[in-house]
Amino acid sequence: MAAQITGAWNFPTRIVTGPGRIADLPDACRANGITRPLLVTDRGLAENDLIAGIVRRVRDAGIPISVFSDVKGNPTESNLNAGVAAFKAGGHDGVVAVGGGSALDVGKCVAFMAAQSRPVWDFEDVGDWWTRANTDGVAPIIAVPTTAGTGSEVGRAGVITREDTHEKKIIFHPLLMPRIAIEDPELAVGLPPFLTMATGMDALAHCFEAYCVPAFHPLADGIALEGLRIIDTYLPRAVENGRDLEARAYMFAAASMGATAFQKGLGAIHSISHPVGARYDTHHGLTNGVVFPYILVCNRTAIADKIPHIARALDLPGRDFDAVLNWILAFRKKLGVPHTLAELGVKEENAKAIAADAVKDPTAGSNPRQLTEAEFEQLALAAIRGDLGG
Numbered sequence: 001m002a003a004q005i006t007g008a009w010n011f012p013t014r015i016v017t018g019p020g021r022i023a024d025l026p027d028a029c030r031a032n033g034i035t036r037p038l039l040v041t042d043r044g045l046a047e048n049d050l051i052a053g054i055v056r057r058v059r060d061a062g063i064p065i066s067v068f069s070d071v072k073g074n075p076t077e078s079n080l081n082a083g084v085a086a087f088k089a090g091g092h093d094g095v096v097a098v099g100g101g102s103a104l105d106v107g108k109c110v111a112f113m114a115a116q117s118r119p120v121w122d123f124e125d126v127g128d129w130w131t132r133a134n135t136d137g138v139a140p141i142i143a144v145p146t147t148a149g150t151g152s153e154v155g156r157a158g159v160i161t162r163e164d165t166h167e168k169k170i171i172f173h174p175l176l177m178p179r180i181a182i183e184d185p186e187l188a189v190g191l192p193p194f195l196t197m198a199t200g201m202d203a204l205a206h207c208f209e210a211y212c213v214p215a216f217h218p219l220a221d222g223i224a225l226e227g228l229r230i231i232d233t234y235l236p237r238a239v240e241n242g243r244d245l246e247a248r249a250y251m252f253a254a255a256s257m258g259a260t261a262f263q264k265g266l267g268a269i270h271s272i273s274h275p276v277g278a279r280y281d282t283h284h285g286l287t288n289g290v291v292f293p294y295i296l297v298c299n300r301t302a303i304a305d306k307i308p309h310i311a312r313a314l315d316l317p318g319r320d321f322d323a324v325l326n327w328i329l330a331f332r333k334k335l336g337v338p339h340t341l342a343e344l345g346v347k348e349e350n351a352k353a354i355a356a357d358a359v360k361d362p363t364a365g366s367n368p369r370q371l372t373e374a375e376f377e378q379l380a381l382a383a384i385r386g387d388l389g390g
Contacts, residue, residue: 007216010174012154012260017183017252019245022054022144024182025096026061032140032179034094036064038087040107041098042071045146050187054098054144066090068110071099074168074277074284075106076161080120083110087139094140097178100199101150101284104143105158108176111139125157125172125362133173143178146187148238148251149199149285151206151259153181161278168274170362181256185248193239195283197335200235200251202285205292206258207231209267211310212303213366220261225313227257232314232331239335265366268295268358272380275357282344289337290344293328294383295367298375302368325388340386351380 016024029037037058045051046069058065068086071079087095087110097107113120115137122132143153152158157172188196207227210220231254237247272295273287300321311319316327338344346354355376358364364371371379382388 005216009217009219010263011219012256013178013181015154015181015183015256017249019184019186021182021184022057022187025054025142025144026058026063028142028180028182029058029063029094029096032094032142034140034142036090036092037094037096037142038090038092038110039065039067039096039098040071040083040103040110041067041069042073042100042103043069045069045099045103048190050146050190051098065096066092071103071106073102074161074281075102076163077120078163079106080109080113080160083107084113087111087114092139094142096142096144098144098146100145100147101152101159101202104145104150104152105160107143108141108152108178109158109160109171111141112173112176114139120160120171121162121169123171123173125170130173133175135175138175141176141178143181144187145181145183145252145255147191147195147199148188148248148255149202151203151255151257153178153183154256155259159274166278167357168278183249183252183256185245185252188248188252189243191242193242196239196242197235197337198283198286198289199255200231200238200285201289201292201335201337203227203251203255203258204231204235205269205285205288206262206266207254208292208310209269210258210261210264212267212299212306212368213265214368215264215366217264220264223257224261225309227254227261228310229313230254230257236334266363267367268298268364268371268376268379270363271358271361271367272354272376272383274361274363275354276341276344276346278357279350279354280345286337287341287344289332290339290341291383292332293325293388294379296325296328297388298371298379299368341380341384342386346384348381348384351377351384354380
């Protein structure tokens with residue numbers, strides 16, 4: 001019994017939220033001792049007026065700022081190394097990470113790795129590997145999300161793809177936590193419906209999986225359940241009308257809530273989604289949304305005690321497993337999430353390789369059921385074929 005009431009908890013950074021709060025960015029730089037920030041974003045956003053406006057605002061405040069944008073949707077070690085080189089070459093002393101989870105992850109890792117002599121893979125989220133880091137000179141980070149999905153703005157980790165092995169690796173250190181997150185819903189207004197949906201499904205998977213992890217963390221559990229309710233209410237609104245600032249603001253909050261809750265851990269949705277994304281360059285949140293019901297069926301008996309609370313949070317007419325399964329299937333259909341991994345281009349012949357990576361993924365260890373490689377292969381095949389027989 002004692003093992004079930006033992007935990008160690010951390011909660012996230014300062015968050016400022018609301019329309020127009022991007023105006024706080026120059027003051028946030030000053031408050032955190034950043035005099036020469038490097039703005040890290042992705043290639044698509046770099047060509048957007050949004051980034052130009054942020055740069056102009058910071059420069060008008062008398063703070064020189066440069067932009068690094070060589071960041072892919074599934075960022076790689078090459079992206080990270082190029083960012084570190086730009087950070088050092090420009091004599092920067094802080095990072096302003098702007099964009100979705102990929103840009104935020106790379107920005108955080110740039111600020112961290114600029115102070116390291118060891119390769120980034122030495123800081124994978126394994127055991128106490130994070131203690132290997134040199135903490136002197138790790139630069140302060142300000143996070144400005146433009147999508148509501150990963151919650152990386154309140155996280156102590158970043159996901160980077162290892163190109164030589166086609167594996168996504170979770171890099172962890174407490175100093176990867178941004179000093180402040182600025183959540184301005186106006187910055188998400190231009191996000192297309194597809195990306196609004198896909199990133200929102202990531203936040204949904206985070207809240208759901210975190211709640212189902214068998215660990216003692218009542219604080220995270222409460223946050224995860226409220227996050228589920230918010231996403232159920234506001235994600236369809238944000239997809240339907242991208243200018244709905246209330247829906248955007250609530251989805252930003254839900255993304256941060258999901259990342260706060262998954263300090264408990266994640267599960268097999270992510271264990272499969274990570275290798276699929278690394279091999280097929282699929283959108284992470286969308287892949288989570290596709291895989292979701294297959295993992296739900298797989299974990300059915302292990303999360304039986306969680307189901308009534310999830311159903312209650314979602315205000316479902318029933319409180320049993322079928323009510324929750326039918327809800328996620330209907331929710332995905334309403335938002336246009338594909339039903340199978342085959343629709344994302346995943347082939348059956350790759351199921352074994354996906355399973356080999358999934359069983360090694362750090363998220364596999366906190367899944368409610370401990371799955372073997374063979375079970376992961378069957379799960380991957382089920383998701384490719386659309387088989388919910390369970």
